[in-house]
Amino acid sequence: MKSKFYQILFLSILMVGIYSCTNDDDGLPNSKSEKDFVWKAMNLWYYWQTEVEDLADDRFQSESDYQSFLNSFQTQELFQHLLYDYGNTDRFSWIVSDYRTLQNQFAGINKTFGMDYGLVIQNTNSNSVFGYVQYVLPNSPAAQAGFSRGDIFTRINGTALTTSNYASLLGNSTASFRLAYFQNGELIETNEEKTLTRTELQENPIYLTKVIEISGQKIGYLVYNGFRANYNDELNQAIMELESQGISDLILDLRYNGGGSVQTATYLGSMITGQFTNQAFSSLHYNHKMDQNNETYRFADIAKWYDNNLNPIGTFPMEKLNLNRVFILTTGNSASASEMLISCLEPYIDVVTIGTKTYGKTVGSITLYDSPSTYFTQDNNLNPNHTIAMQPIVFAYKNSQNQSGPTHGISPMYEVNELHYLENLPELGELNEPLLATALNQILGPVAPILSPSTIQTSKIGSSQSLNRFGTEMYLDKGIILQP
DSSP states (O other): OOOHHHHHHHHHHHOGGGOSOOOTTTOSOOOSSHHHHHHHHHHHHOTTGGGOGGGOTTSOSSHHHHHHHHHTSOHHHHHHHTSTTBTTTBOOOEEESOHHHHHHHHTTEEEEOSEEEEEEESSTTOOBEEEEEEEEOTTSHHHHTTOOTTOEEEEETTEEOBTTTHHHHTTOSEEEEEEEEEETTEEEEEEEEEEEEOEEEEOOSEEEEEEEEETTEEEEEEEEOOBOGGGHHHHHHHHHHHHHTTOSEEEEEOTTOOOEEHHHHHHHHHHHOOSOTTSEEEEEEOOTTSGGGOEEEEOOSEEEEEOTTOOEEEEEEOOOOOOSEEEEEEOTTOOTHHHHHHHHHTTTSEEEEEESOOOOOOEEEOOEESOGGGTTOSSSSOOTTOOOEEEOEEEEEEETTSOOOOTTOOOOSEEOOGGGGTTSOOOTTOTTSHHHHHHHHHHHSSOSOOOOOOOOOOEEEEETTTTSTTTTOEEOOTTOOOOO
C-alpha cells in the first residue's frame, strides 16, 4: 500500500491547484529544488519507473525522509542514480544544464567543425585511434579548410588520438587536425595540419538528392541525415524532385542518420509509399502511469510545417512515390527513428538493407522541464531558479504487427563495411561508392563498379554523432500535449 506521504506527493504533481512545493519567492508552482524536480518528473514519466527501487511510489515515509534522500546526491548524480540498469538497458537518457541548448539541437543548430566523422581503432592490438571524414557540411569551417569525405586524421593539437583521450581532444572549440592516409594497408601520417574553430551552424538533413539513370531506368538516391521537423517541407520537396523524374526505385541513405522526430519518420514512410493512408505505421507505449498517452501514428496525406523554433506554422500535402520496395543503407550510426522507419515499413513493403548493423534503439524521449503546471512537458511557467532539463526515455515503439525493433540493431541483408575502403573512399553519390554500388547492382544487375576492399584491420568505436548526446534521439515534436 502506498504511504500517506506518497499519496500527498503524487497528488501534488497532478493537482497544480494544491501543489505542495510552492516556491515562496515568486508564488509560482515550482519545485523546491533541481533535485525535487528530477525525482518527481522521473517518477511520473520514466519508462522503467517500476524497475527502479528509489522511484517507487512508496519509497519515502515522510517529507524529511524524502529530503534526506535528495540531499545525499548532487543533481547529476541523482539523475544517473535513478536510471534503470544505466549503460546497458538505459544507455540513452540524459540531462542538460540549459534547456535552450537542447532546443537548438532539436532544430539542428550546433557549434560544429562542419564535418561528420567516424572514429576507428587502428588495429585490434592497439589503443591508437584515427578519424575519417564521413561528410562535410557546405559553407562550414571544414569545407572552407578543404576537408572532404575520406580524409583521415590522427592527432588533435599535436596529441595522438587514443581510446582514452579522443572525446576530450575533439571537444575543443579550436582544433588542429594532423592528416594521414592509407597505403597498402598501412596508415601513414603526414606533416599537413588543418585548423578548425567551431561555429554555430544549422544543418540541413537533406544532404543529397540525385537521380541515377542507368540502362533506361531512373533510380532515386537520397542522403538523409536527420528526422528534423523543421525540415519537413524540404524533405517533401526532395521526394517531389524524385517523383517528378519518374524514378522506379529509391535508395535511401540513412548510414549517418541518428534519428529524430517520430512524426517525421511517419511522414517519410508515407512519402515512400502512398497506398496505406490511415493504416497504422507505429505505436508508442508509455509507463503504466502515462499509458493514457499510448498512441498510434498512421500513414498520412498531410504533413505539419514547422519554423526553426519548432512552432507549427501550417500544413502541406505530401508527395508520394507509391513504391512497393525501398533500399536503405545503414551503419552503426543509423539509430532510433531510422530504425523505426525500417521496422515499421517492413510489414507493408519490401525493405532491403545494405551496409552494417544499425545502432539498436527502440525507445524514445520527451523533454522534461521544471514546469509542474504542464506536468513537466512544456517550457512555460518555468522555475526561474534554474535552467536544467531532462531527456529521459519515456516510451517504446512497435510496428503495426506489435513487434519491437531489435534492441541490438538491425542486421543488413547485404553486409558492406565502408571501413574496408578507406584507402580510396568515394564521395557519397558516386557510382562506385561501395554501399550505393551494391544497391544499384541489386536493382539492375552488375552495372555499378565496386572497389576491391582492403585488408585493413580496423574497428569503429564512435563518431562525431556519438560525441553529441543528442546524436541518437527519437522524440516527440514540440507542442504535442501529453495528458496526466
